[in-house]
Amino acid sequence: MQINLAGKTALVxxxxxxxxxxxxxxxxxxxxxxxxxxxxxxxxxxxTLNALRGLGCQAAMLHLDATDSDQVARVVSQAAGHxxxxxxxxxxxxxxxxxxxxxxxxxDEHWHRVIDVNLSSAFYCTRETLKYxxxxxxxxxxxxxxxxxxxxxxxxxxxxSKAGVIGLTRALAKELAPRKITVNALAPGFIAExxxxxxxxxxxxxxxxxxxxxxxxxxxxxxxxxxxxxFASDLGKWVTGQVAEINGGAWFV
Numbered sequence: 001m002q003i004n005l006a007g008k009t010a011l012v013x014x015x016x017x018x019x020x021x022x023x024x025x026x027x028x029x030x031x032x033x034x035x036x037x038x039x040x041x042x043x044x045x046x047x048t049l050n051a052l053r054g055l056g057c058q059a060a061m062l063h064l065d066a067t068d069s070d071q072v073a074r075v076v077s078q079a080a081g082h083x084x085x086x087x088x089x090x091x092x093x094x095x096x097x098x099x100x101x102x103x104x105x106x107x108d109e110h111w112h113r114v115i116d117v118n119l120s121s122a123f124y125c126t127r128e129t130l131k132y133x134x135x136x137x138x139x140x141x142x143x144x145x146x147x148x149x150x151x152x153x154x155x156x157x158x159x160x161s162k163a164g165v166i167g168l169t170r171a172l173a174k175e176l177a178p179r180k181i182t183v184n185a186l187a188p189g190f191i192a193e194x195x196x197x198x199x200x201x202x203x204x205x206x207x208x209x210x211x212x213x214x215x216x217x218x219x220x221x222x223x224x225x226x227x228x229x230x231f232a233s234d235l236g237k238w239v240t241g242q243v244a245e246i247n248g249g250a251w252f253v
Contacts, residue, residue, distance in 0.1 A: 002030075003229050003233045003235065004030060004233075005027060005030040005031050005032035005232070006030075007031075008027075008031075008032045008033070008088040008232075009035075009089070010024075010032045010232070011037070011076070011090050011091070012024045012027070012034065012036050012091045012093055013037045013064065013091065013092055014037065014038065014039070014066075014093040015036030015091070015093060016044050016061070017041050017045075018191070018193070018194030019093060019142070019225075020093040021036075021051075022222050023221070023224065024059075025048070025051060025055065026229055028055040028056070028057035032057070032089070033059070033082075035059065035061070036059070036060075036061050036062075037061070037062050037064035037066070037079075038061065039063070039064060039094065048061075060079070066117070067117050067121055067124075069120075069124045072121075072128050076132070077128070085132065086132050087129050087133050087137070088133065088136075089138045089139075089140070090126065090133065090137070090139045091140045091232075092121065092125050092139070092165075094117070094121050094122075095118040095161075095162075096114070096117045096118070097155060098158075099154075100152075100153060100154025102153070102154055103156050114157035115160070117161075118162060118164075118165065119164040119165055122142075122165055122168060126139060135180050135181065136179075136180045138231060138232045139172065139182070139183040140183075140184055140185070140186065140228050140231050141165050141168065141184070142165065142186055143169070143187045144159075144162040144187055145188065145247050145250065147162035148251050149251055162187075169185040170183075173241030182231065183240055184231045184236070184239060184240060184241070184242045184244065187244065187246065187247070188223075188224050188247065189213070189219060189245075189247025190206075190209050190213065190218050191218065191224060192206065192218035192219065193220055212250065213250045214250065215248035215249050217248065219247070219248060223246055227244040
């Protein structure tokens with residue numbers, strides 16, 4: 001079945017690189033109008049914007065610090081303005097590990113920064129987007145395998161924040177059900193071709209990680225995008241409050 005999102009509008013936070021860019025391109029390929037936000041990697045953001053437009057998408061790009069609630073309010077309003085005043089689909093993809101820090105050496109500032117960039121950002125963006133989202137809209141939140149298995153060394157606030165995203169997803173799914181807005185989450189495992197793993201895992205460690213994945217290969221942004229398309233389309237209209245475990249068999253529920 002060909003997924004058709006013609007006439008739909010989508011906002012993808014952190015849509016400039018890696019998984020976010022893969023999701024934005026998948027939406028564009030299915031006919032949606034897309035706005036992406038970026039915080040850093042501006043050159044890559046422009047490349048992604050050009051790729052979206054090359055797919056025939058009426059696309060826009062906006063700078064956003066998703067941890068700043070006032071800025072989120074302004075940028076989401078601008079995004080809606082680019083998309084005929086409505087946002088049918090929201091993907092809360094903005095997030096970051098920031099850096100690896102052991103708990104006994106962790107500052108309050110680091111803890112709150114990681115919680116804010118992964119969890120508070122999803123709350124802020126959802127709260128503002130709901131002002132422009134019609135009934136029957138779709139929200140997809142980005143969690144992580146770290147929420148399930150605790151993550152690696154020095155990632156306590158990251159794992160905690162991504163677990164919080166799952167709780168946020170399920171609470172919103174109940175709250176928004178009367179409006180027929182579905183809310184689901186993704187928990188990707190090792191996804192190659194992303195700045196995240198290039199920075200925090202190191203390409204030299206990829207082979208060892210892949211050896212522990214039952215399917216024997218790394219995931220790609222397109223693998224995550226496929227699950228998003230399911231949740232965002234009519235295929236997933238009766239699915240809400242769920243978490244897609246995208247990890248090649250590295251972890252089972």
